[in-house]
Structures are given as structure tokens and as C-alpha cells.
Amino acid sequence: MSESSLILRLRKGDSKALEEIYGRFRTSFLTWITHTHKCTKEEALDIYQYSILSFYENVVEGSFDSMNDAGIKTYLYSIGKNKLLNDSRRKMKVTYKDHIEEDELIEPETEVDFVRTQNIEKIKNSLEEIGNPCKEILELFYFNNLSADEIAEVMNYKNGGTVRNLKYKCIQRIRKFLE
Amino acid sequence: MDQNFHLIEKYFRGELSEEELDLFHGKLQNDPAFEQEFRDMKHIREGAKASARMKALSVLQNVEANFTEKETTKINVSMRRLVSIAASLIVIATVSYFAISDRTGGTMSGEEVFATYYEAYPNIVSGDVRGDDMVLNTLAARAYDAYDNKNFSKSVKIFSELLEAEKSASNYFYSGISNLERGNLDIAKDYFNVVMNNYSEMREQSQWYLALTLLKDNSTEDALSNFASLSLRKSKSKIVRNAKLVLGELGVSLDDTSSGTAAEVGTIPEEGELSPDGALEKRRYQFGKVIEINSGQSFRFMNDVPFEDLDEGDLVEFILIKPKRGREPFAIIMANMN
Numbered sequence: 072m073s074e075s076s077l078i079l080r081l082r083k084g085d086s087k088a089l090e091e092i093y094g095r096f097r098t099s100f101l102t103w104i105t106h107t108h109k110c111t112k113e114e115a116l117d118i119y120q121y122s123i124l125s126f127y128e129n130v131v132e133g134s135f136d137s138m139n140d141a142g143i144k145t146y147l148y149s150i151g152k153n154k155l156l157n158d159s160r161r162k163m164k165v166t167y168k169d170h171i172e173e174d175e176l177i178e179p180e181t182e183v184d185f186v187r188t189q190n191i192e193k194i195k196n197s198l199e200e201i202g203n204p205c206k207e208i209l210e211l212f213y214f215n216n217l218s219a220d221e222i223a224e225v226m227n228y229k230n231g232g233t234v235r236n237l238k239y240k241c242i243q244r245i246r247k248f249l250e
Numbered sequence: 251m252d253q254n255f256h257l258i259e260k261y262f263r264g265e266l267s268e269e270e271l272d273l274f275h276g277k278l279q280n281d282p283a284f285e286q287e288f289r290d291m292k293h294i295r296e297g298a299k300a301s302a303r304m305k306a307l308s309v310l311q312n313v314e315a316n317f318t319e320k321e322t323t324k325i326n327v328s329m330r331r332l333v334s335i336a337a338s339l340i341v342i343a344t345v346s347y348f349a350i351s352d353r354t355g356g357t358m359s360g361e362e363v364f365a366t367y368y369e370a371y372p373n374i375v376s377g378d379v380r381g382d383d384m385v386l387n388t389l390a391a392r393a394y395d396a397y398d399n400k401n402f403s404k405s406v407k408i409f410s411e412l413l414e415a416e417k418s419a420s421n422y423f424y425s426g427i428s429n430l431e432r433g434n435l436d437i438a439k440d441y442f443n444v445v446m447n448n449y450s451e452m453r454e455q456s457q458w459y460l461a462l463t464l465l466k467d468n469s470t471e472d473a474l475s476n477f478a479s480l481s482l483r484k485s486k487s488k489i490v491r492n493a494k495l496v497l498g499e500l501g502v503s504l505d506d507t508s509s510g511t512a513a514e515v516g517t518i519p520e521e522g523e524l525s526p527d528g529a530l531e532k533r534r535y536q537f538g539k540v541i542e543i544n545s546g547q548s549f550r551f552m553n554d555v556p557f558e559d560l561d562e563g564d565l566v567e568f569i570l571i572k573p574k575r576g577r578e579p580f581a582i583i584m585a586n587m588n
Binding site: 084198 | 304311
């Protein structure tokens, strides 16, 4: 399977492609990061998963159409390295501040942020509740950035029109949860 | 379909012409219904993205579970997260326990199981992965941030505020773990159970942590009932596998399904005491006696997720849990046959 078609499948939300990429670079990534950056296997796994997810996000945002094996590997390594550095900086900062934070006053919430967090939580719950096809359609639209026609192809619908209708109805259903 | 919907969708895709963009901004300022719809759709978009990320992460965690299973022994699986030197000493101790347990069938104590299997659940709700669009200074973000940094005394405080404002499965769940970390076992039990009884998500995770909390609290039977119920789930998750391992390590075996009659049924707290939205943040469980249909033997049972319509006299399917060393077997109810 060539890289570009793996990336294409990933873009279309094919979880098998995600599994394939995960398996392909896992051993070399874990060996590399545990040896060069002195972290535990557990930290290495977290970082690897984080790197794969970042890669996935960049693929769906259209940052690259095709990339060879070496390209993906370099990309994953650089994400991993940055993540590790950021984490260790963050840890140091937190330890340093720890005793102060205990007594810090909790700042008042701005109403807008509050409604937003609350709404998004409600939406995640309602997506679980109404399930597929709504959940999958909206994820493919908004996370994978696919067009209605592409979604029709992935989900075996007649055409993009069907998907657009479904999407409209799904969104109206979710808005009911927000009222 | 309505015009506003299309306008907003086009805006998301960055496809509005200059003229349309003017129309869009005009409406946003002057038409409250439009403003509301735009805000809702923006949130729906973010919610769908967050849900897709959670899905991707769980795909990765499942593949990883397969890899780990292949390349390590079962001891290493359960030990995966324990990394300090102190922990590696426990590994040695556990290895010998396993060596014995192969012959005698389970010699770990509840405490050892807790020490071996407990780890704070990774935060999959809010984290770096969601990108920089999350404003960090919201209550939720600060609660999860404290959780991420393992500052549990702080996360306990912020979560309790957050829960007053926003009740959700993940808020209860992570608050439960924070409380467990701080040794507030009763609150932890309540919160995990609230998730299991009131939400459709995070139930498996909540039951796993409830079982561990009960074990730590020396409520061994209640813990076993929950481990057993987890081990009987069909999913192949790490939790289900670990639940099976735990039962093995405690020397517990399960019988095949039996049928019987529910002879006594009680639920705590009772239905009437419960407010409809589950806002009473108390552990709710069911207990009583079942009588096996053929032998006429009676067994106690305990379920952390009550069967709402279970009445005395109902025919039920149950599974018998047999602890080690001749302790009384007891049951969990699997289905109400009425």
C-alpha cells in the first residue's frame, strides 16, 4: 500500500489506516525516543499516540496530500521530540509553583466561556445518544473536512444530497438538546 | 432548508464572497436568532471534532493493547504503568505470587491488586490534543488541567464547583478519580456509580474504578461483583481483560449462568428518594436474595446498576461468584426474565 493512498484513507476517517500507521512506526519510534530522550516506555507510548494524533489532524486539515515513509517518520519524530520537551518544561514549572497554587483564588468565570464549555459537553453527550449516522456524518464533515459527496462514498449513500439532508436534520436534532 | 444554515456552513468552509460576508456580519449583529444559530453550529462543529478525536484516541489505545499483549507477559501488562524503583520491587514480589497462583489459584490480597492495577485514568476529555482553540481559563479547562498535572487536591476543589454548574459523565468520572486519589473513597464511590446509572458513556471505566475503590475500602464482595460484571462484558478492552486477570489473582471463579427467582429485592436509595436528573449524588445499588431454580439454594446478590423493574418473585438469570477459601458464594443478576 503506497503512502499517499494510506494518507487518503486516513483523510476519509478510515480507522484501519490509523491502525496501520500506528503499527508501522511504533517499534522504531519507541526505541528511538526511549534511547535518545530517557523516558519510560509508558511516557514513550503516550508521546507516540499524541504524535500519531497530531499527524492525523494535519492530514485532515489538508497540510499534506502525499508523503513517503521517511517523511512521515521524520514528521512523527519531530512532533514527539517537541512534545517531550514541552512536557518536561511544564512539569518543572508546575513543581516550582505547586505550593502557591493551592491557595490561589478561583477566578470568576466569564459567562460566554462557561456557556461554550457547557454546550460542547452537551453536544458530545447528545452525539453519543443519537449515535450513527449523525455522529459519523458530523465527524466526517467537521473533523475530517470531507465534502457531502465524499461522505456519501464513504458511508455508502446514494449521493451527496442525501448526506446534506441527513446532516441538516442531525444538526436540528442536536440543537434541540441545547435549548 | 433554510438560508441561514447555508450561509453559516459556507462561512465555515471559507467560501463566502465578499458580498455574502457583509451579509453574514450584518446578520450576526442585528439578528439575534441568527447569532444564536451561528453559535450553536459553531459549538456543534467543535463537539463533533472533540468526539472524533476521542474516537481516534480509543482506536490507538486498542491497537496498543494488542501490541502490548503480544510482546509482554500478563504480568508486564498489569505492571505497565508502574515505573518507579519502588514499583519494580513490587514486580518481583508479584512474579512470585503469580508463580504460586498458577498452582493454588489466586493469592493476591485486595490491597496488592489495588497497588498493581490502579492508575489515574488518562485525561481524554481535555488536553493538548484539542489544539489551541480551547480557552484555558474556563472552569472546566482548569479542572482538567489540574488533573493533568496530578494536582488532585486542586482538581477536587474545581471539579466540585464544575459539577454544580455542569453535570456530565466525564466531570463525575474525573472528579471521582481525583477524590479517590485524595482518599475520599465515599465520594469516589458515589460519583462512579452516578455515571454508571445515569449516563451512556464512560460506564465501563467508571465500573472499573468503582470496583478498585470498593476493594481499597475493604468492601470485597461489592468489588468482586463489579469485577465479575466487567469480565462478562463482550468488549475486548483493556479494562475487561484486566477485570478477568484481577478475578484470577484473587482466586475467584464464576459459574455459568443459572436461573432462579428473586426472593428479596432492595434498592438503596429507594426510587422515591431520587430526583429525576440523578442530581442526588449518591451511590445507588440493588441487593437481595435469589433462589436457584433447581437446587432451591439461596444466594445473596448485589448489583451496582439496579434493574428498575425487578420485583420479588421475578424470574432472573444470575451468575454465581465463588471467592477463594470456602467463603460463601454470591450472585450478580444478569437479566430479568419477566
